[in-house]
Amino acid sequence: MNPTVSRCLSLDGAAPKVRAAMLGLIEENLRVxxxxxxxxxxxxxxxxxxxxxxxxxxxxxxxxxxxxxxxVRADFLCLTPHQQRHSLTHELLHxxxxxxxxxxxxxxxxxxxxxxxxxxxxxxxxLADAVAPLLPLP
Ligand SMILES: [Zn+2]
Numbered sequence: 001m002n003p004t005v006s007r008c009l010s011l012d013g014a015a016p017k018v019r020a021a022m023l024g025l026i027e028e029n030l031r032v033x034x035x036x037x038x039x040x041x042x043x044x045x046x047x048x049x050x051x052x053x054x055x056x057x058x059x060x061x062x063x064x065x066x067x068x069x070x071x072v073r074a075d076f077l078c079l080t081p082h083q084q085r086h087s088l089t090h091e092l093l094h095x096x097x098x099x100x101x102x103x104x105x106x107x108x109x110x111x112x113x114x115x116x117x118x119x120x121x122x123x124x125x126x127l128a129d130a131v132a133p134l135l136p137l138p
Contacts, residue, residue, distance in 0.1 A: 008078035011050060022077055023048060029138040030070060030088055036135050037092050042066040050074040056083065059091035061098035068095055081137040089135060090128035097124065 011019055027046040034042060043066065051058040051071035056079060061068040070091060076084065094101075097120065104116045 010075045012074040033088050033135055034092050039095055045069045047071045056087035057091050059094050061095050063102055084138050086128055086132045089132040093124045093127050
């Protein structure tokens with residue numbers, strides 16, 4: 001066996017039981033990280049639908065509720081443990097900022113909202129860079 005060949009599973013094409021197990025692993029890891037990030041009172045659903053391919057993951061908090069849906073790329077489990085932890089940390093940090101983002105969506109003109117969103121992403125990612133290394137790996 002060639003040790004340089006990566007052996008990981010993609011959600012695409014995985015048998016239903018394998019796919020459910022993979023999503024379960026991601027959900028379990030998400031829960032651990034959420035608890036560590038003071039999101040113990042939030043509930044999360046890991047969607048079987050993949051996120052847009054240009055992202056590792058995306059989260060959609062439900063307005064007014066401590067509930068969010070996470071989508072990951074189909075080959076999320078092929079990312080390194082460090083990448084998985086950073087991606088999930090980044091998405092979870094968005095939950096803390098969801099109310100701020102909701103207000104911005106309501107009151108900012110389109111162009112300002114675009115700038116706000118880009119700056120929010122820089123901030124969230126900077127926080128994830130700082131915090132993720134302190135959290136457990138999957
Ligand atoms: Zn983000």
